[in-house]
Amino acid sequence: MSEVQRTFVLIKPDAVRRGLVGAILARYENKGLAIEALQLRTIDGEFADRHYAEHVDASWYPPLRGYITSGPLVALVLSGPGAVEAVRTMHGATDGITAAPGSVRGDYALSNRENAVHASDSVASAEREIGLWFDAS
């Protein structure tokens, strides 16, 4: 049995706008993951820069910044055995065009930017992101 982990997830503004919050949350619950924290929130560009610190110098960061601040998103903490890898697998590849059918992005996205969801890519990233979004005020 894998160790129980916590991971950080965003249901991004495109998915919230399209009314997909319930459908996406149901996938995590059906999988057996526990919702530890959940918040509807709209972030500003400065906060986006902190969340996406590793990407701020990328050529595609300015439009990503515009998108992620464009409306409410849902931030959540999920926990369960191997939760970091489990949720990344459920979400599928970054680009919705090539993400496998059955994955969240494969089912709900046709873009490599507006791709419905975010999840931490490691236990260390999860700790950093949970601290940024939920533990700091």
Ligand code: CDP
């Ligand atoms: O989210 P994931 O870890 O799969 O991908 P990433 O490479 O860490 O990129 C973070 C986010 O930036 C993606 O989920 C996309 O929303 C966005 N992105 C983008 O706008 N344009 C790209 N060429 C690549 C990623």
Ligand code: MG
């Ligand atoms: Mg990433």
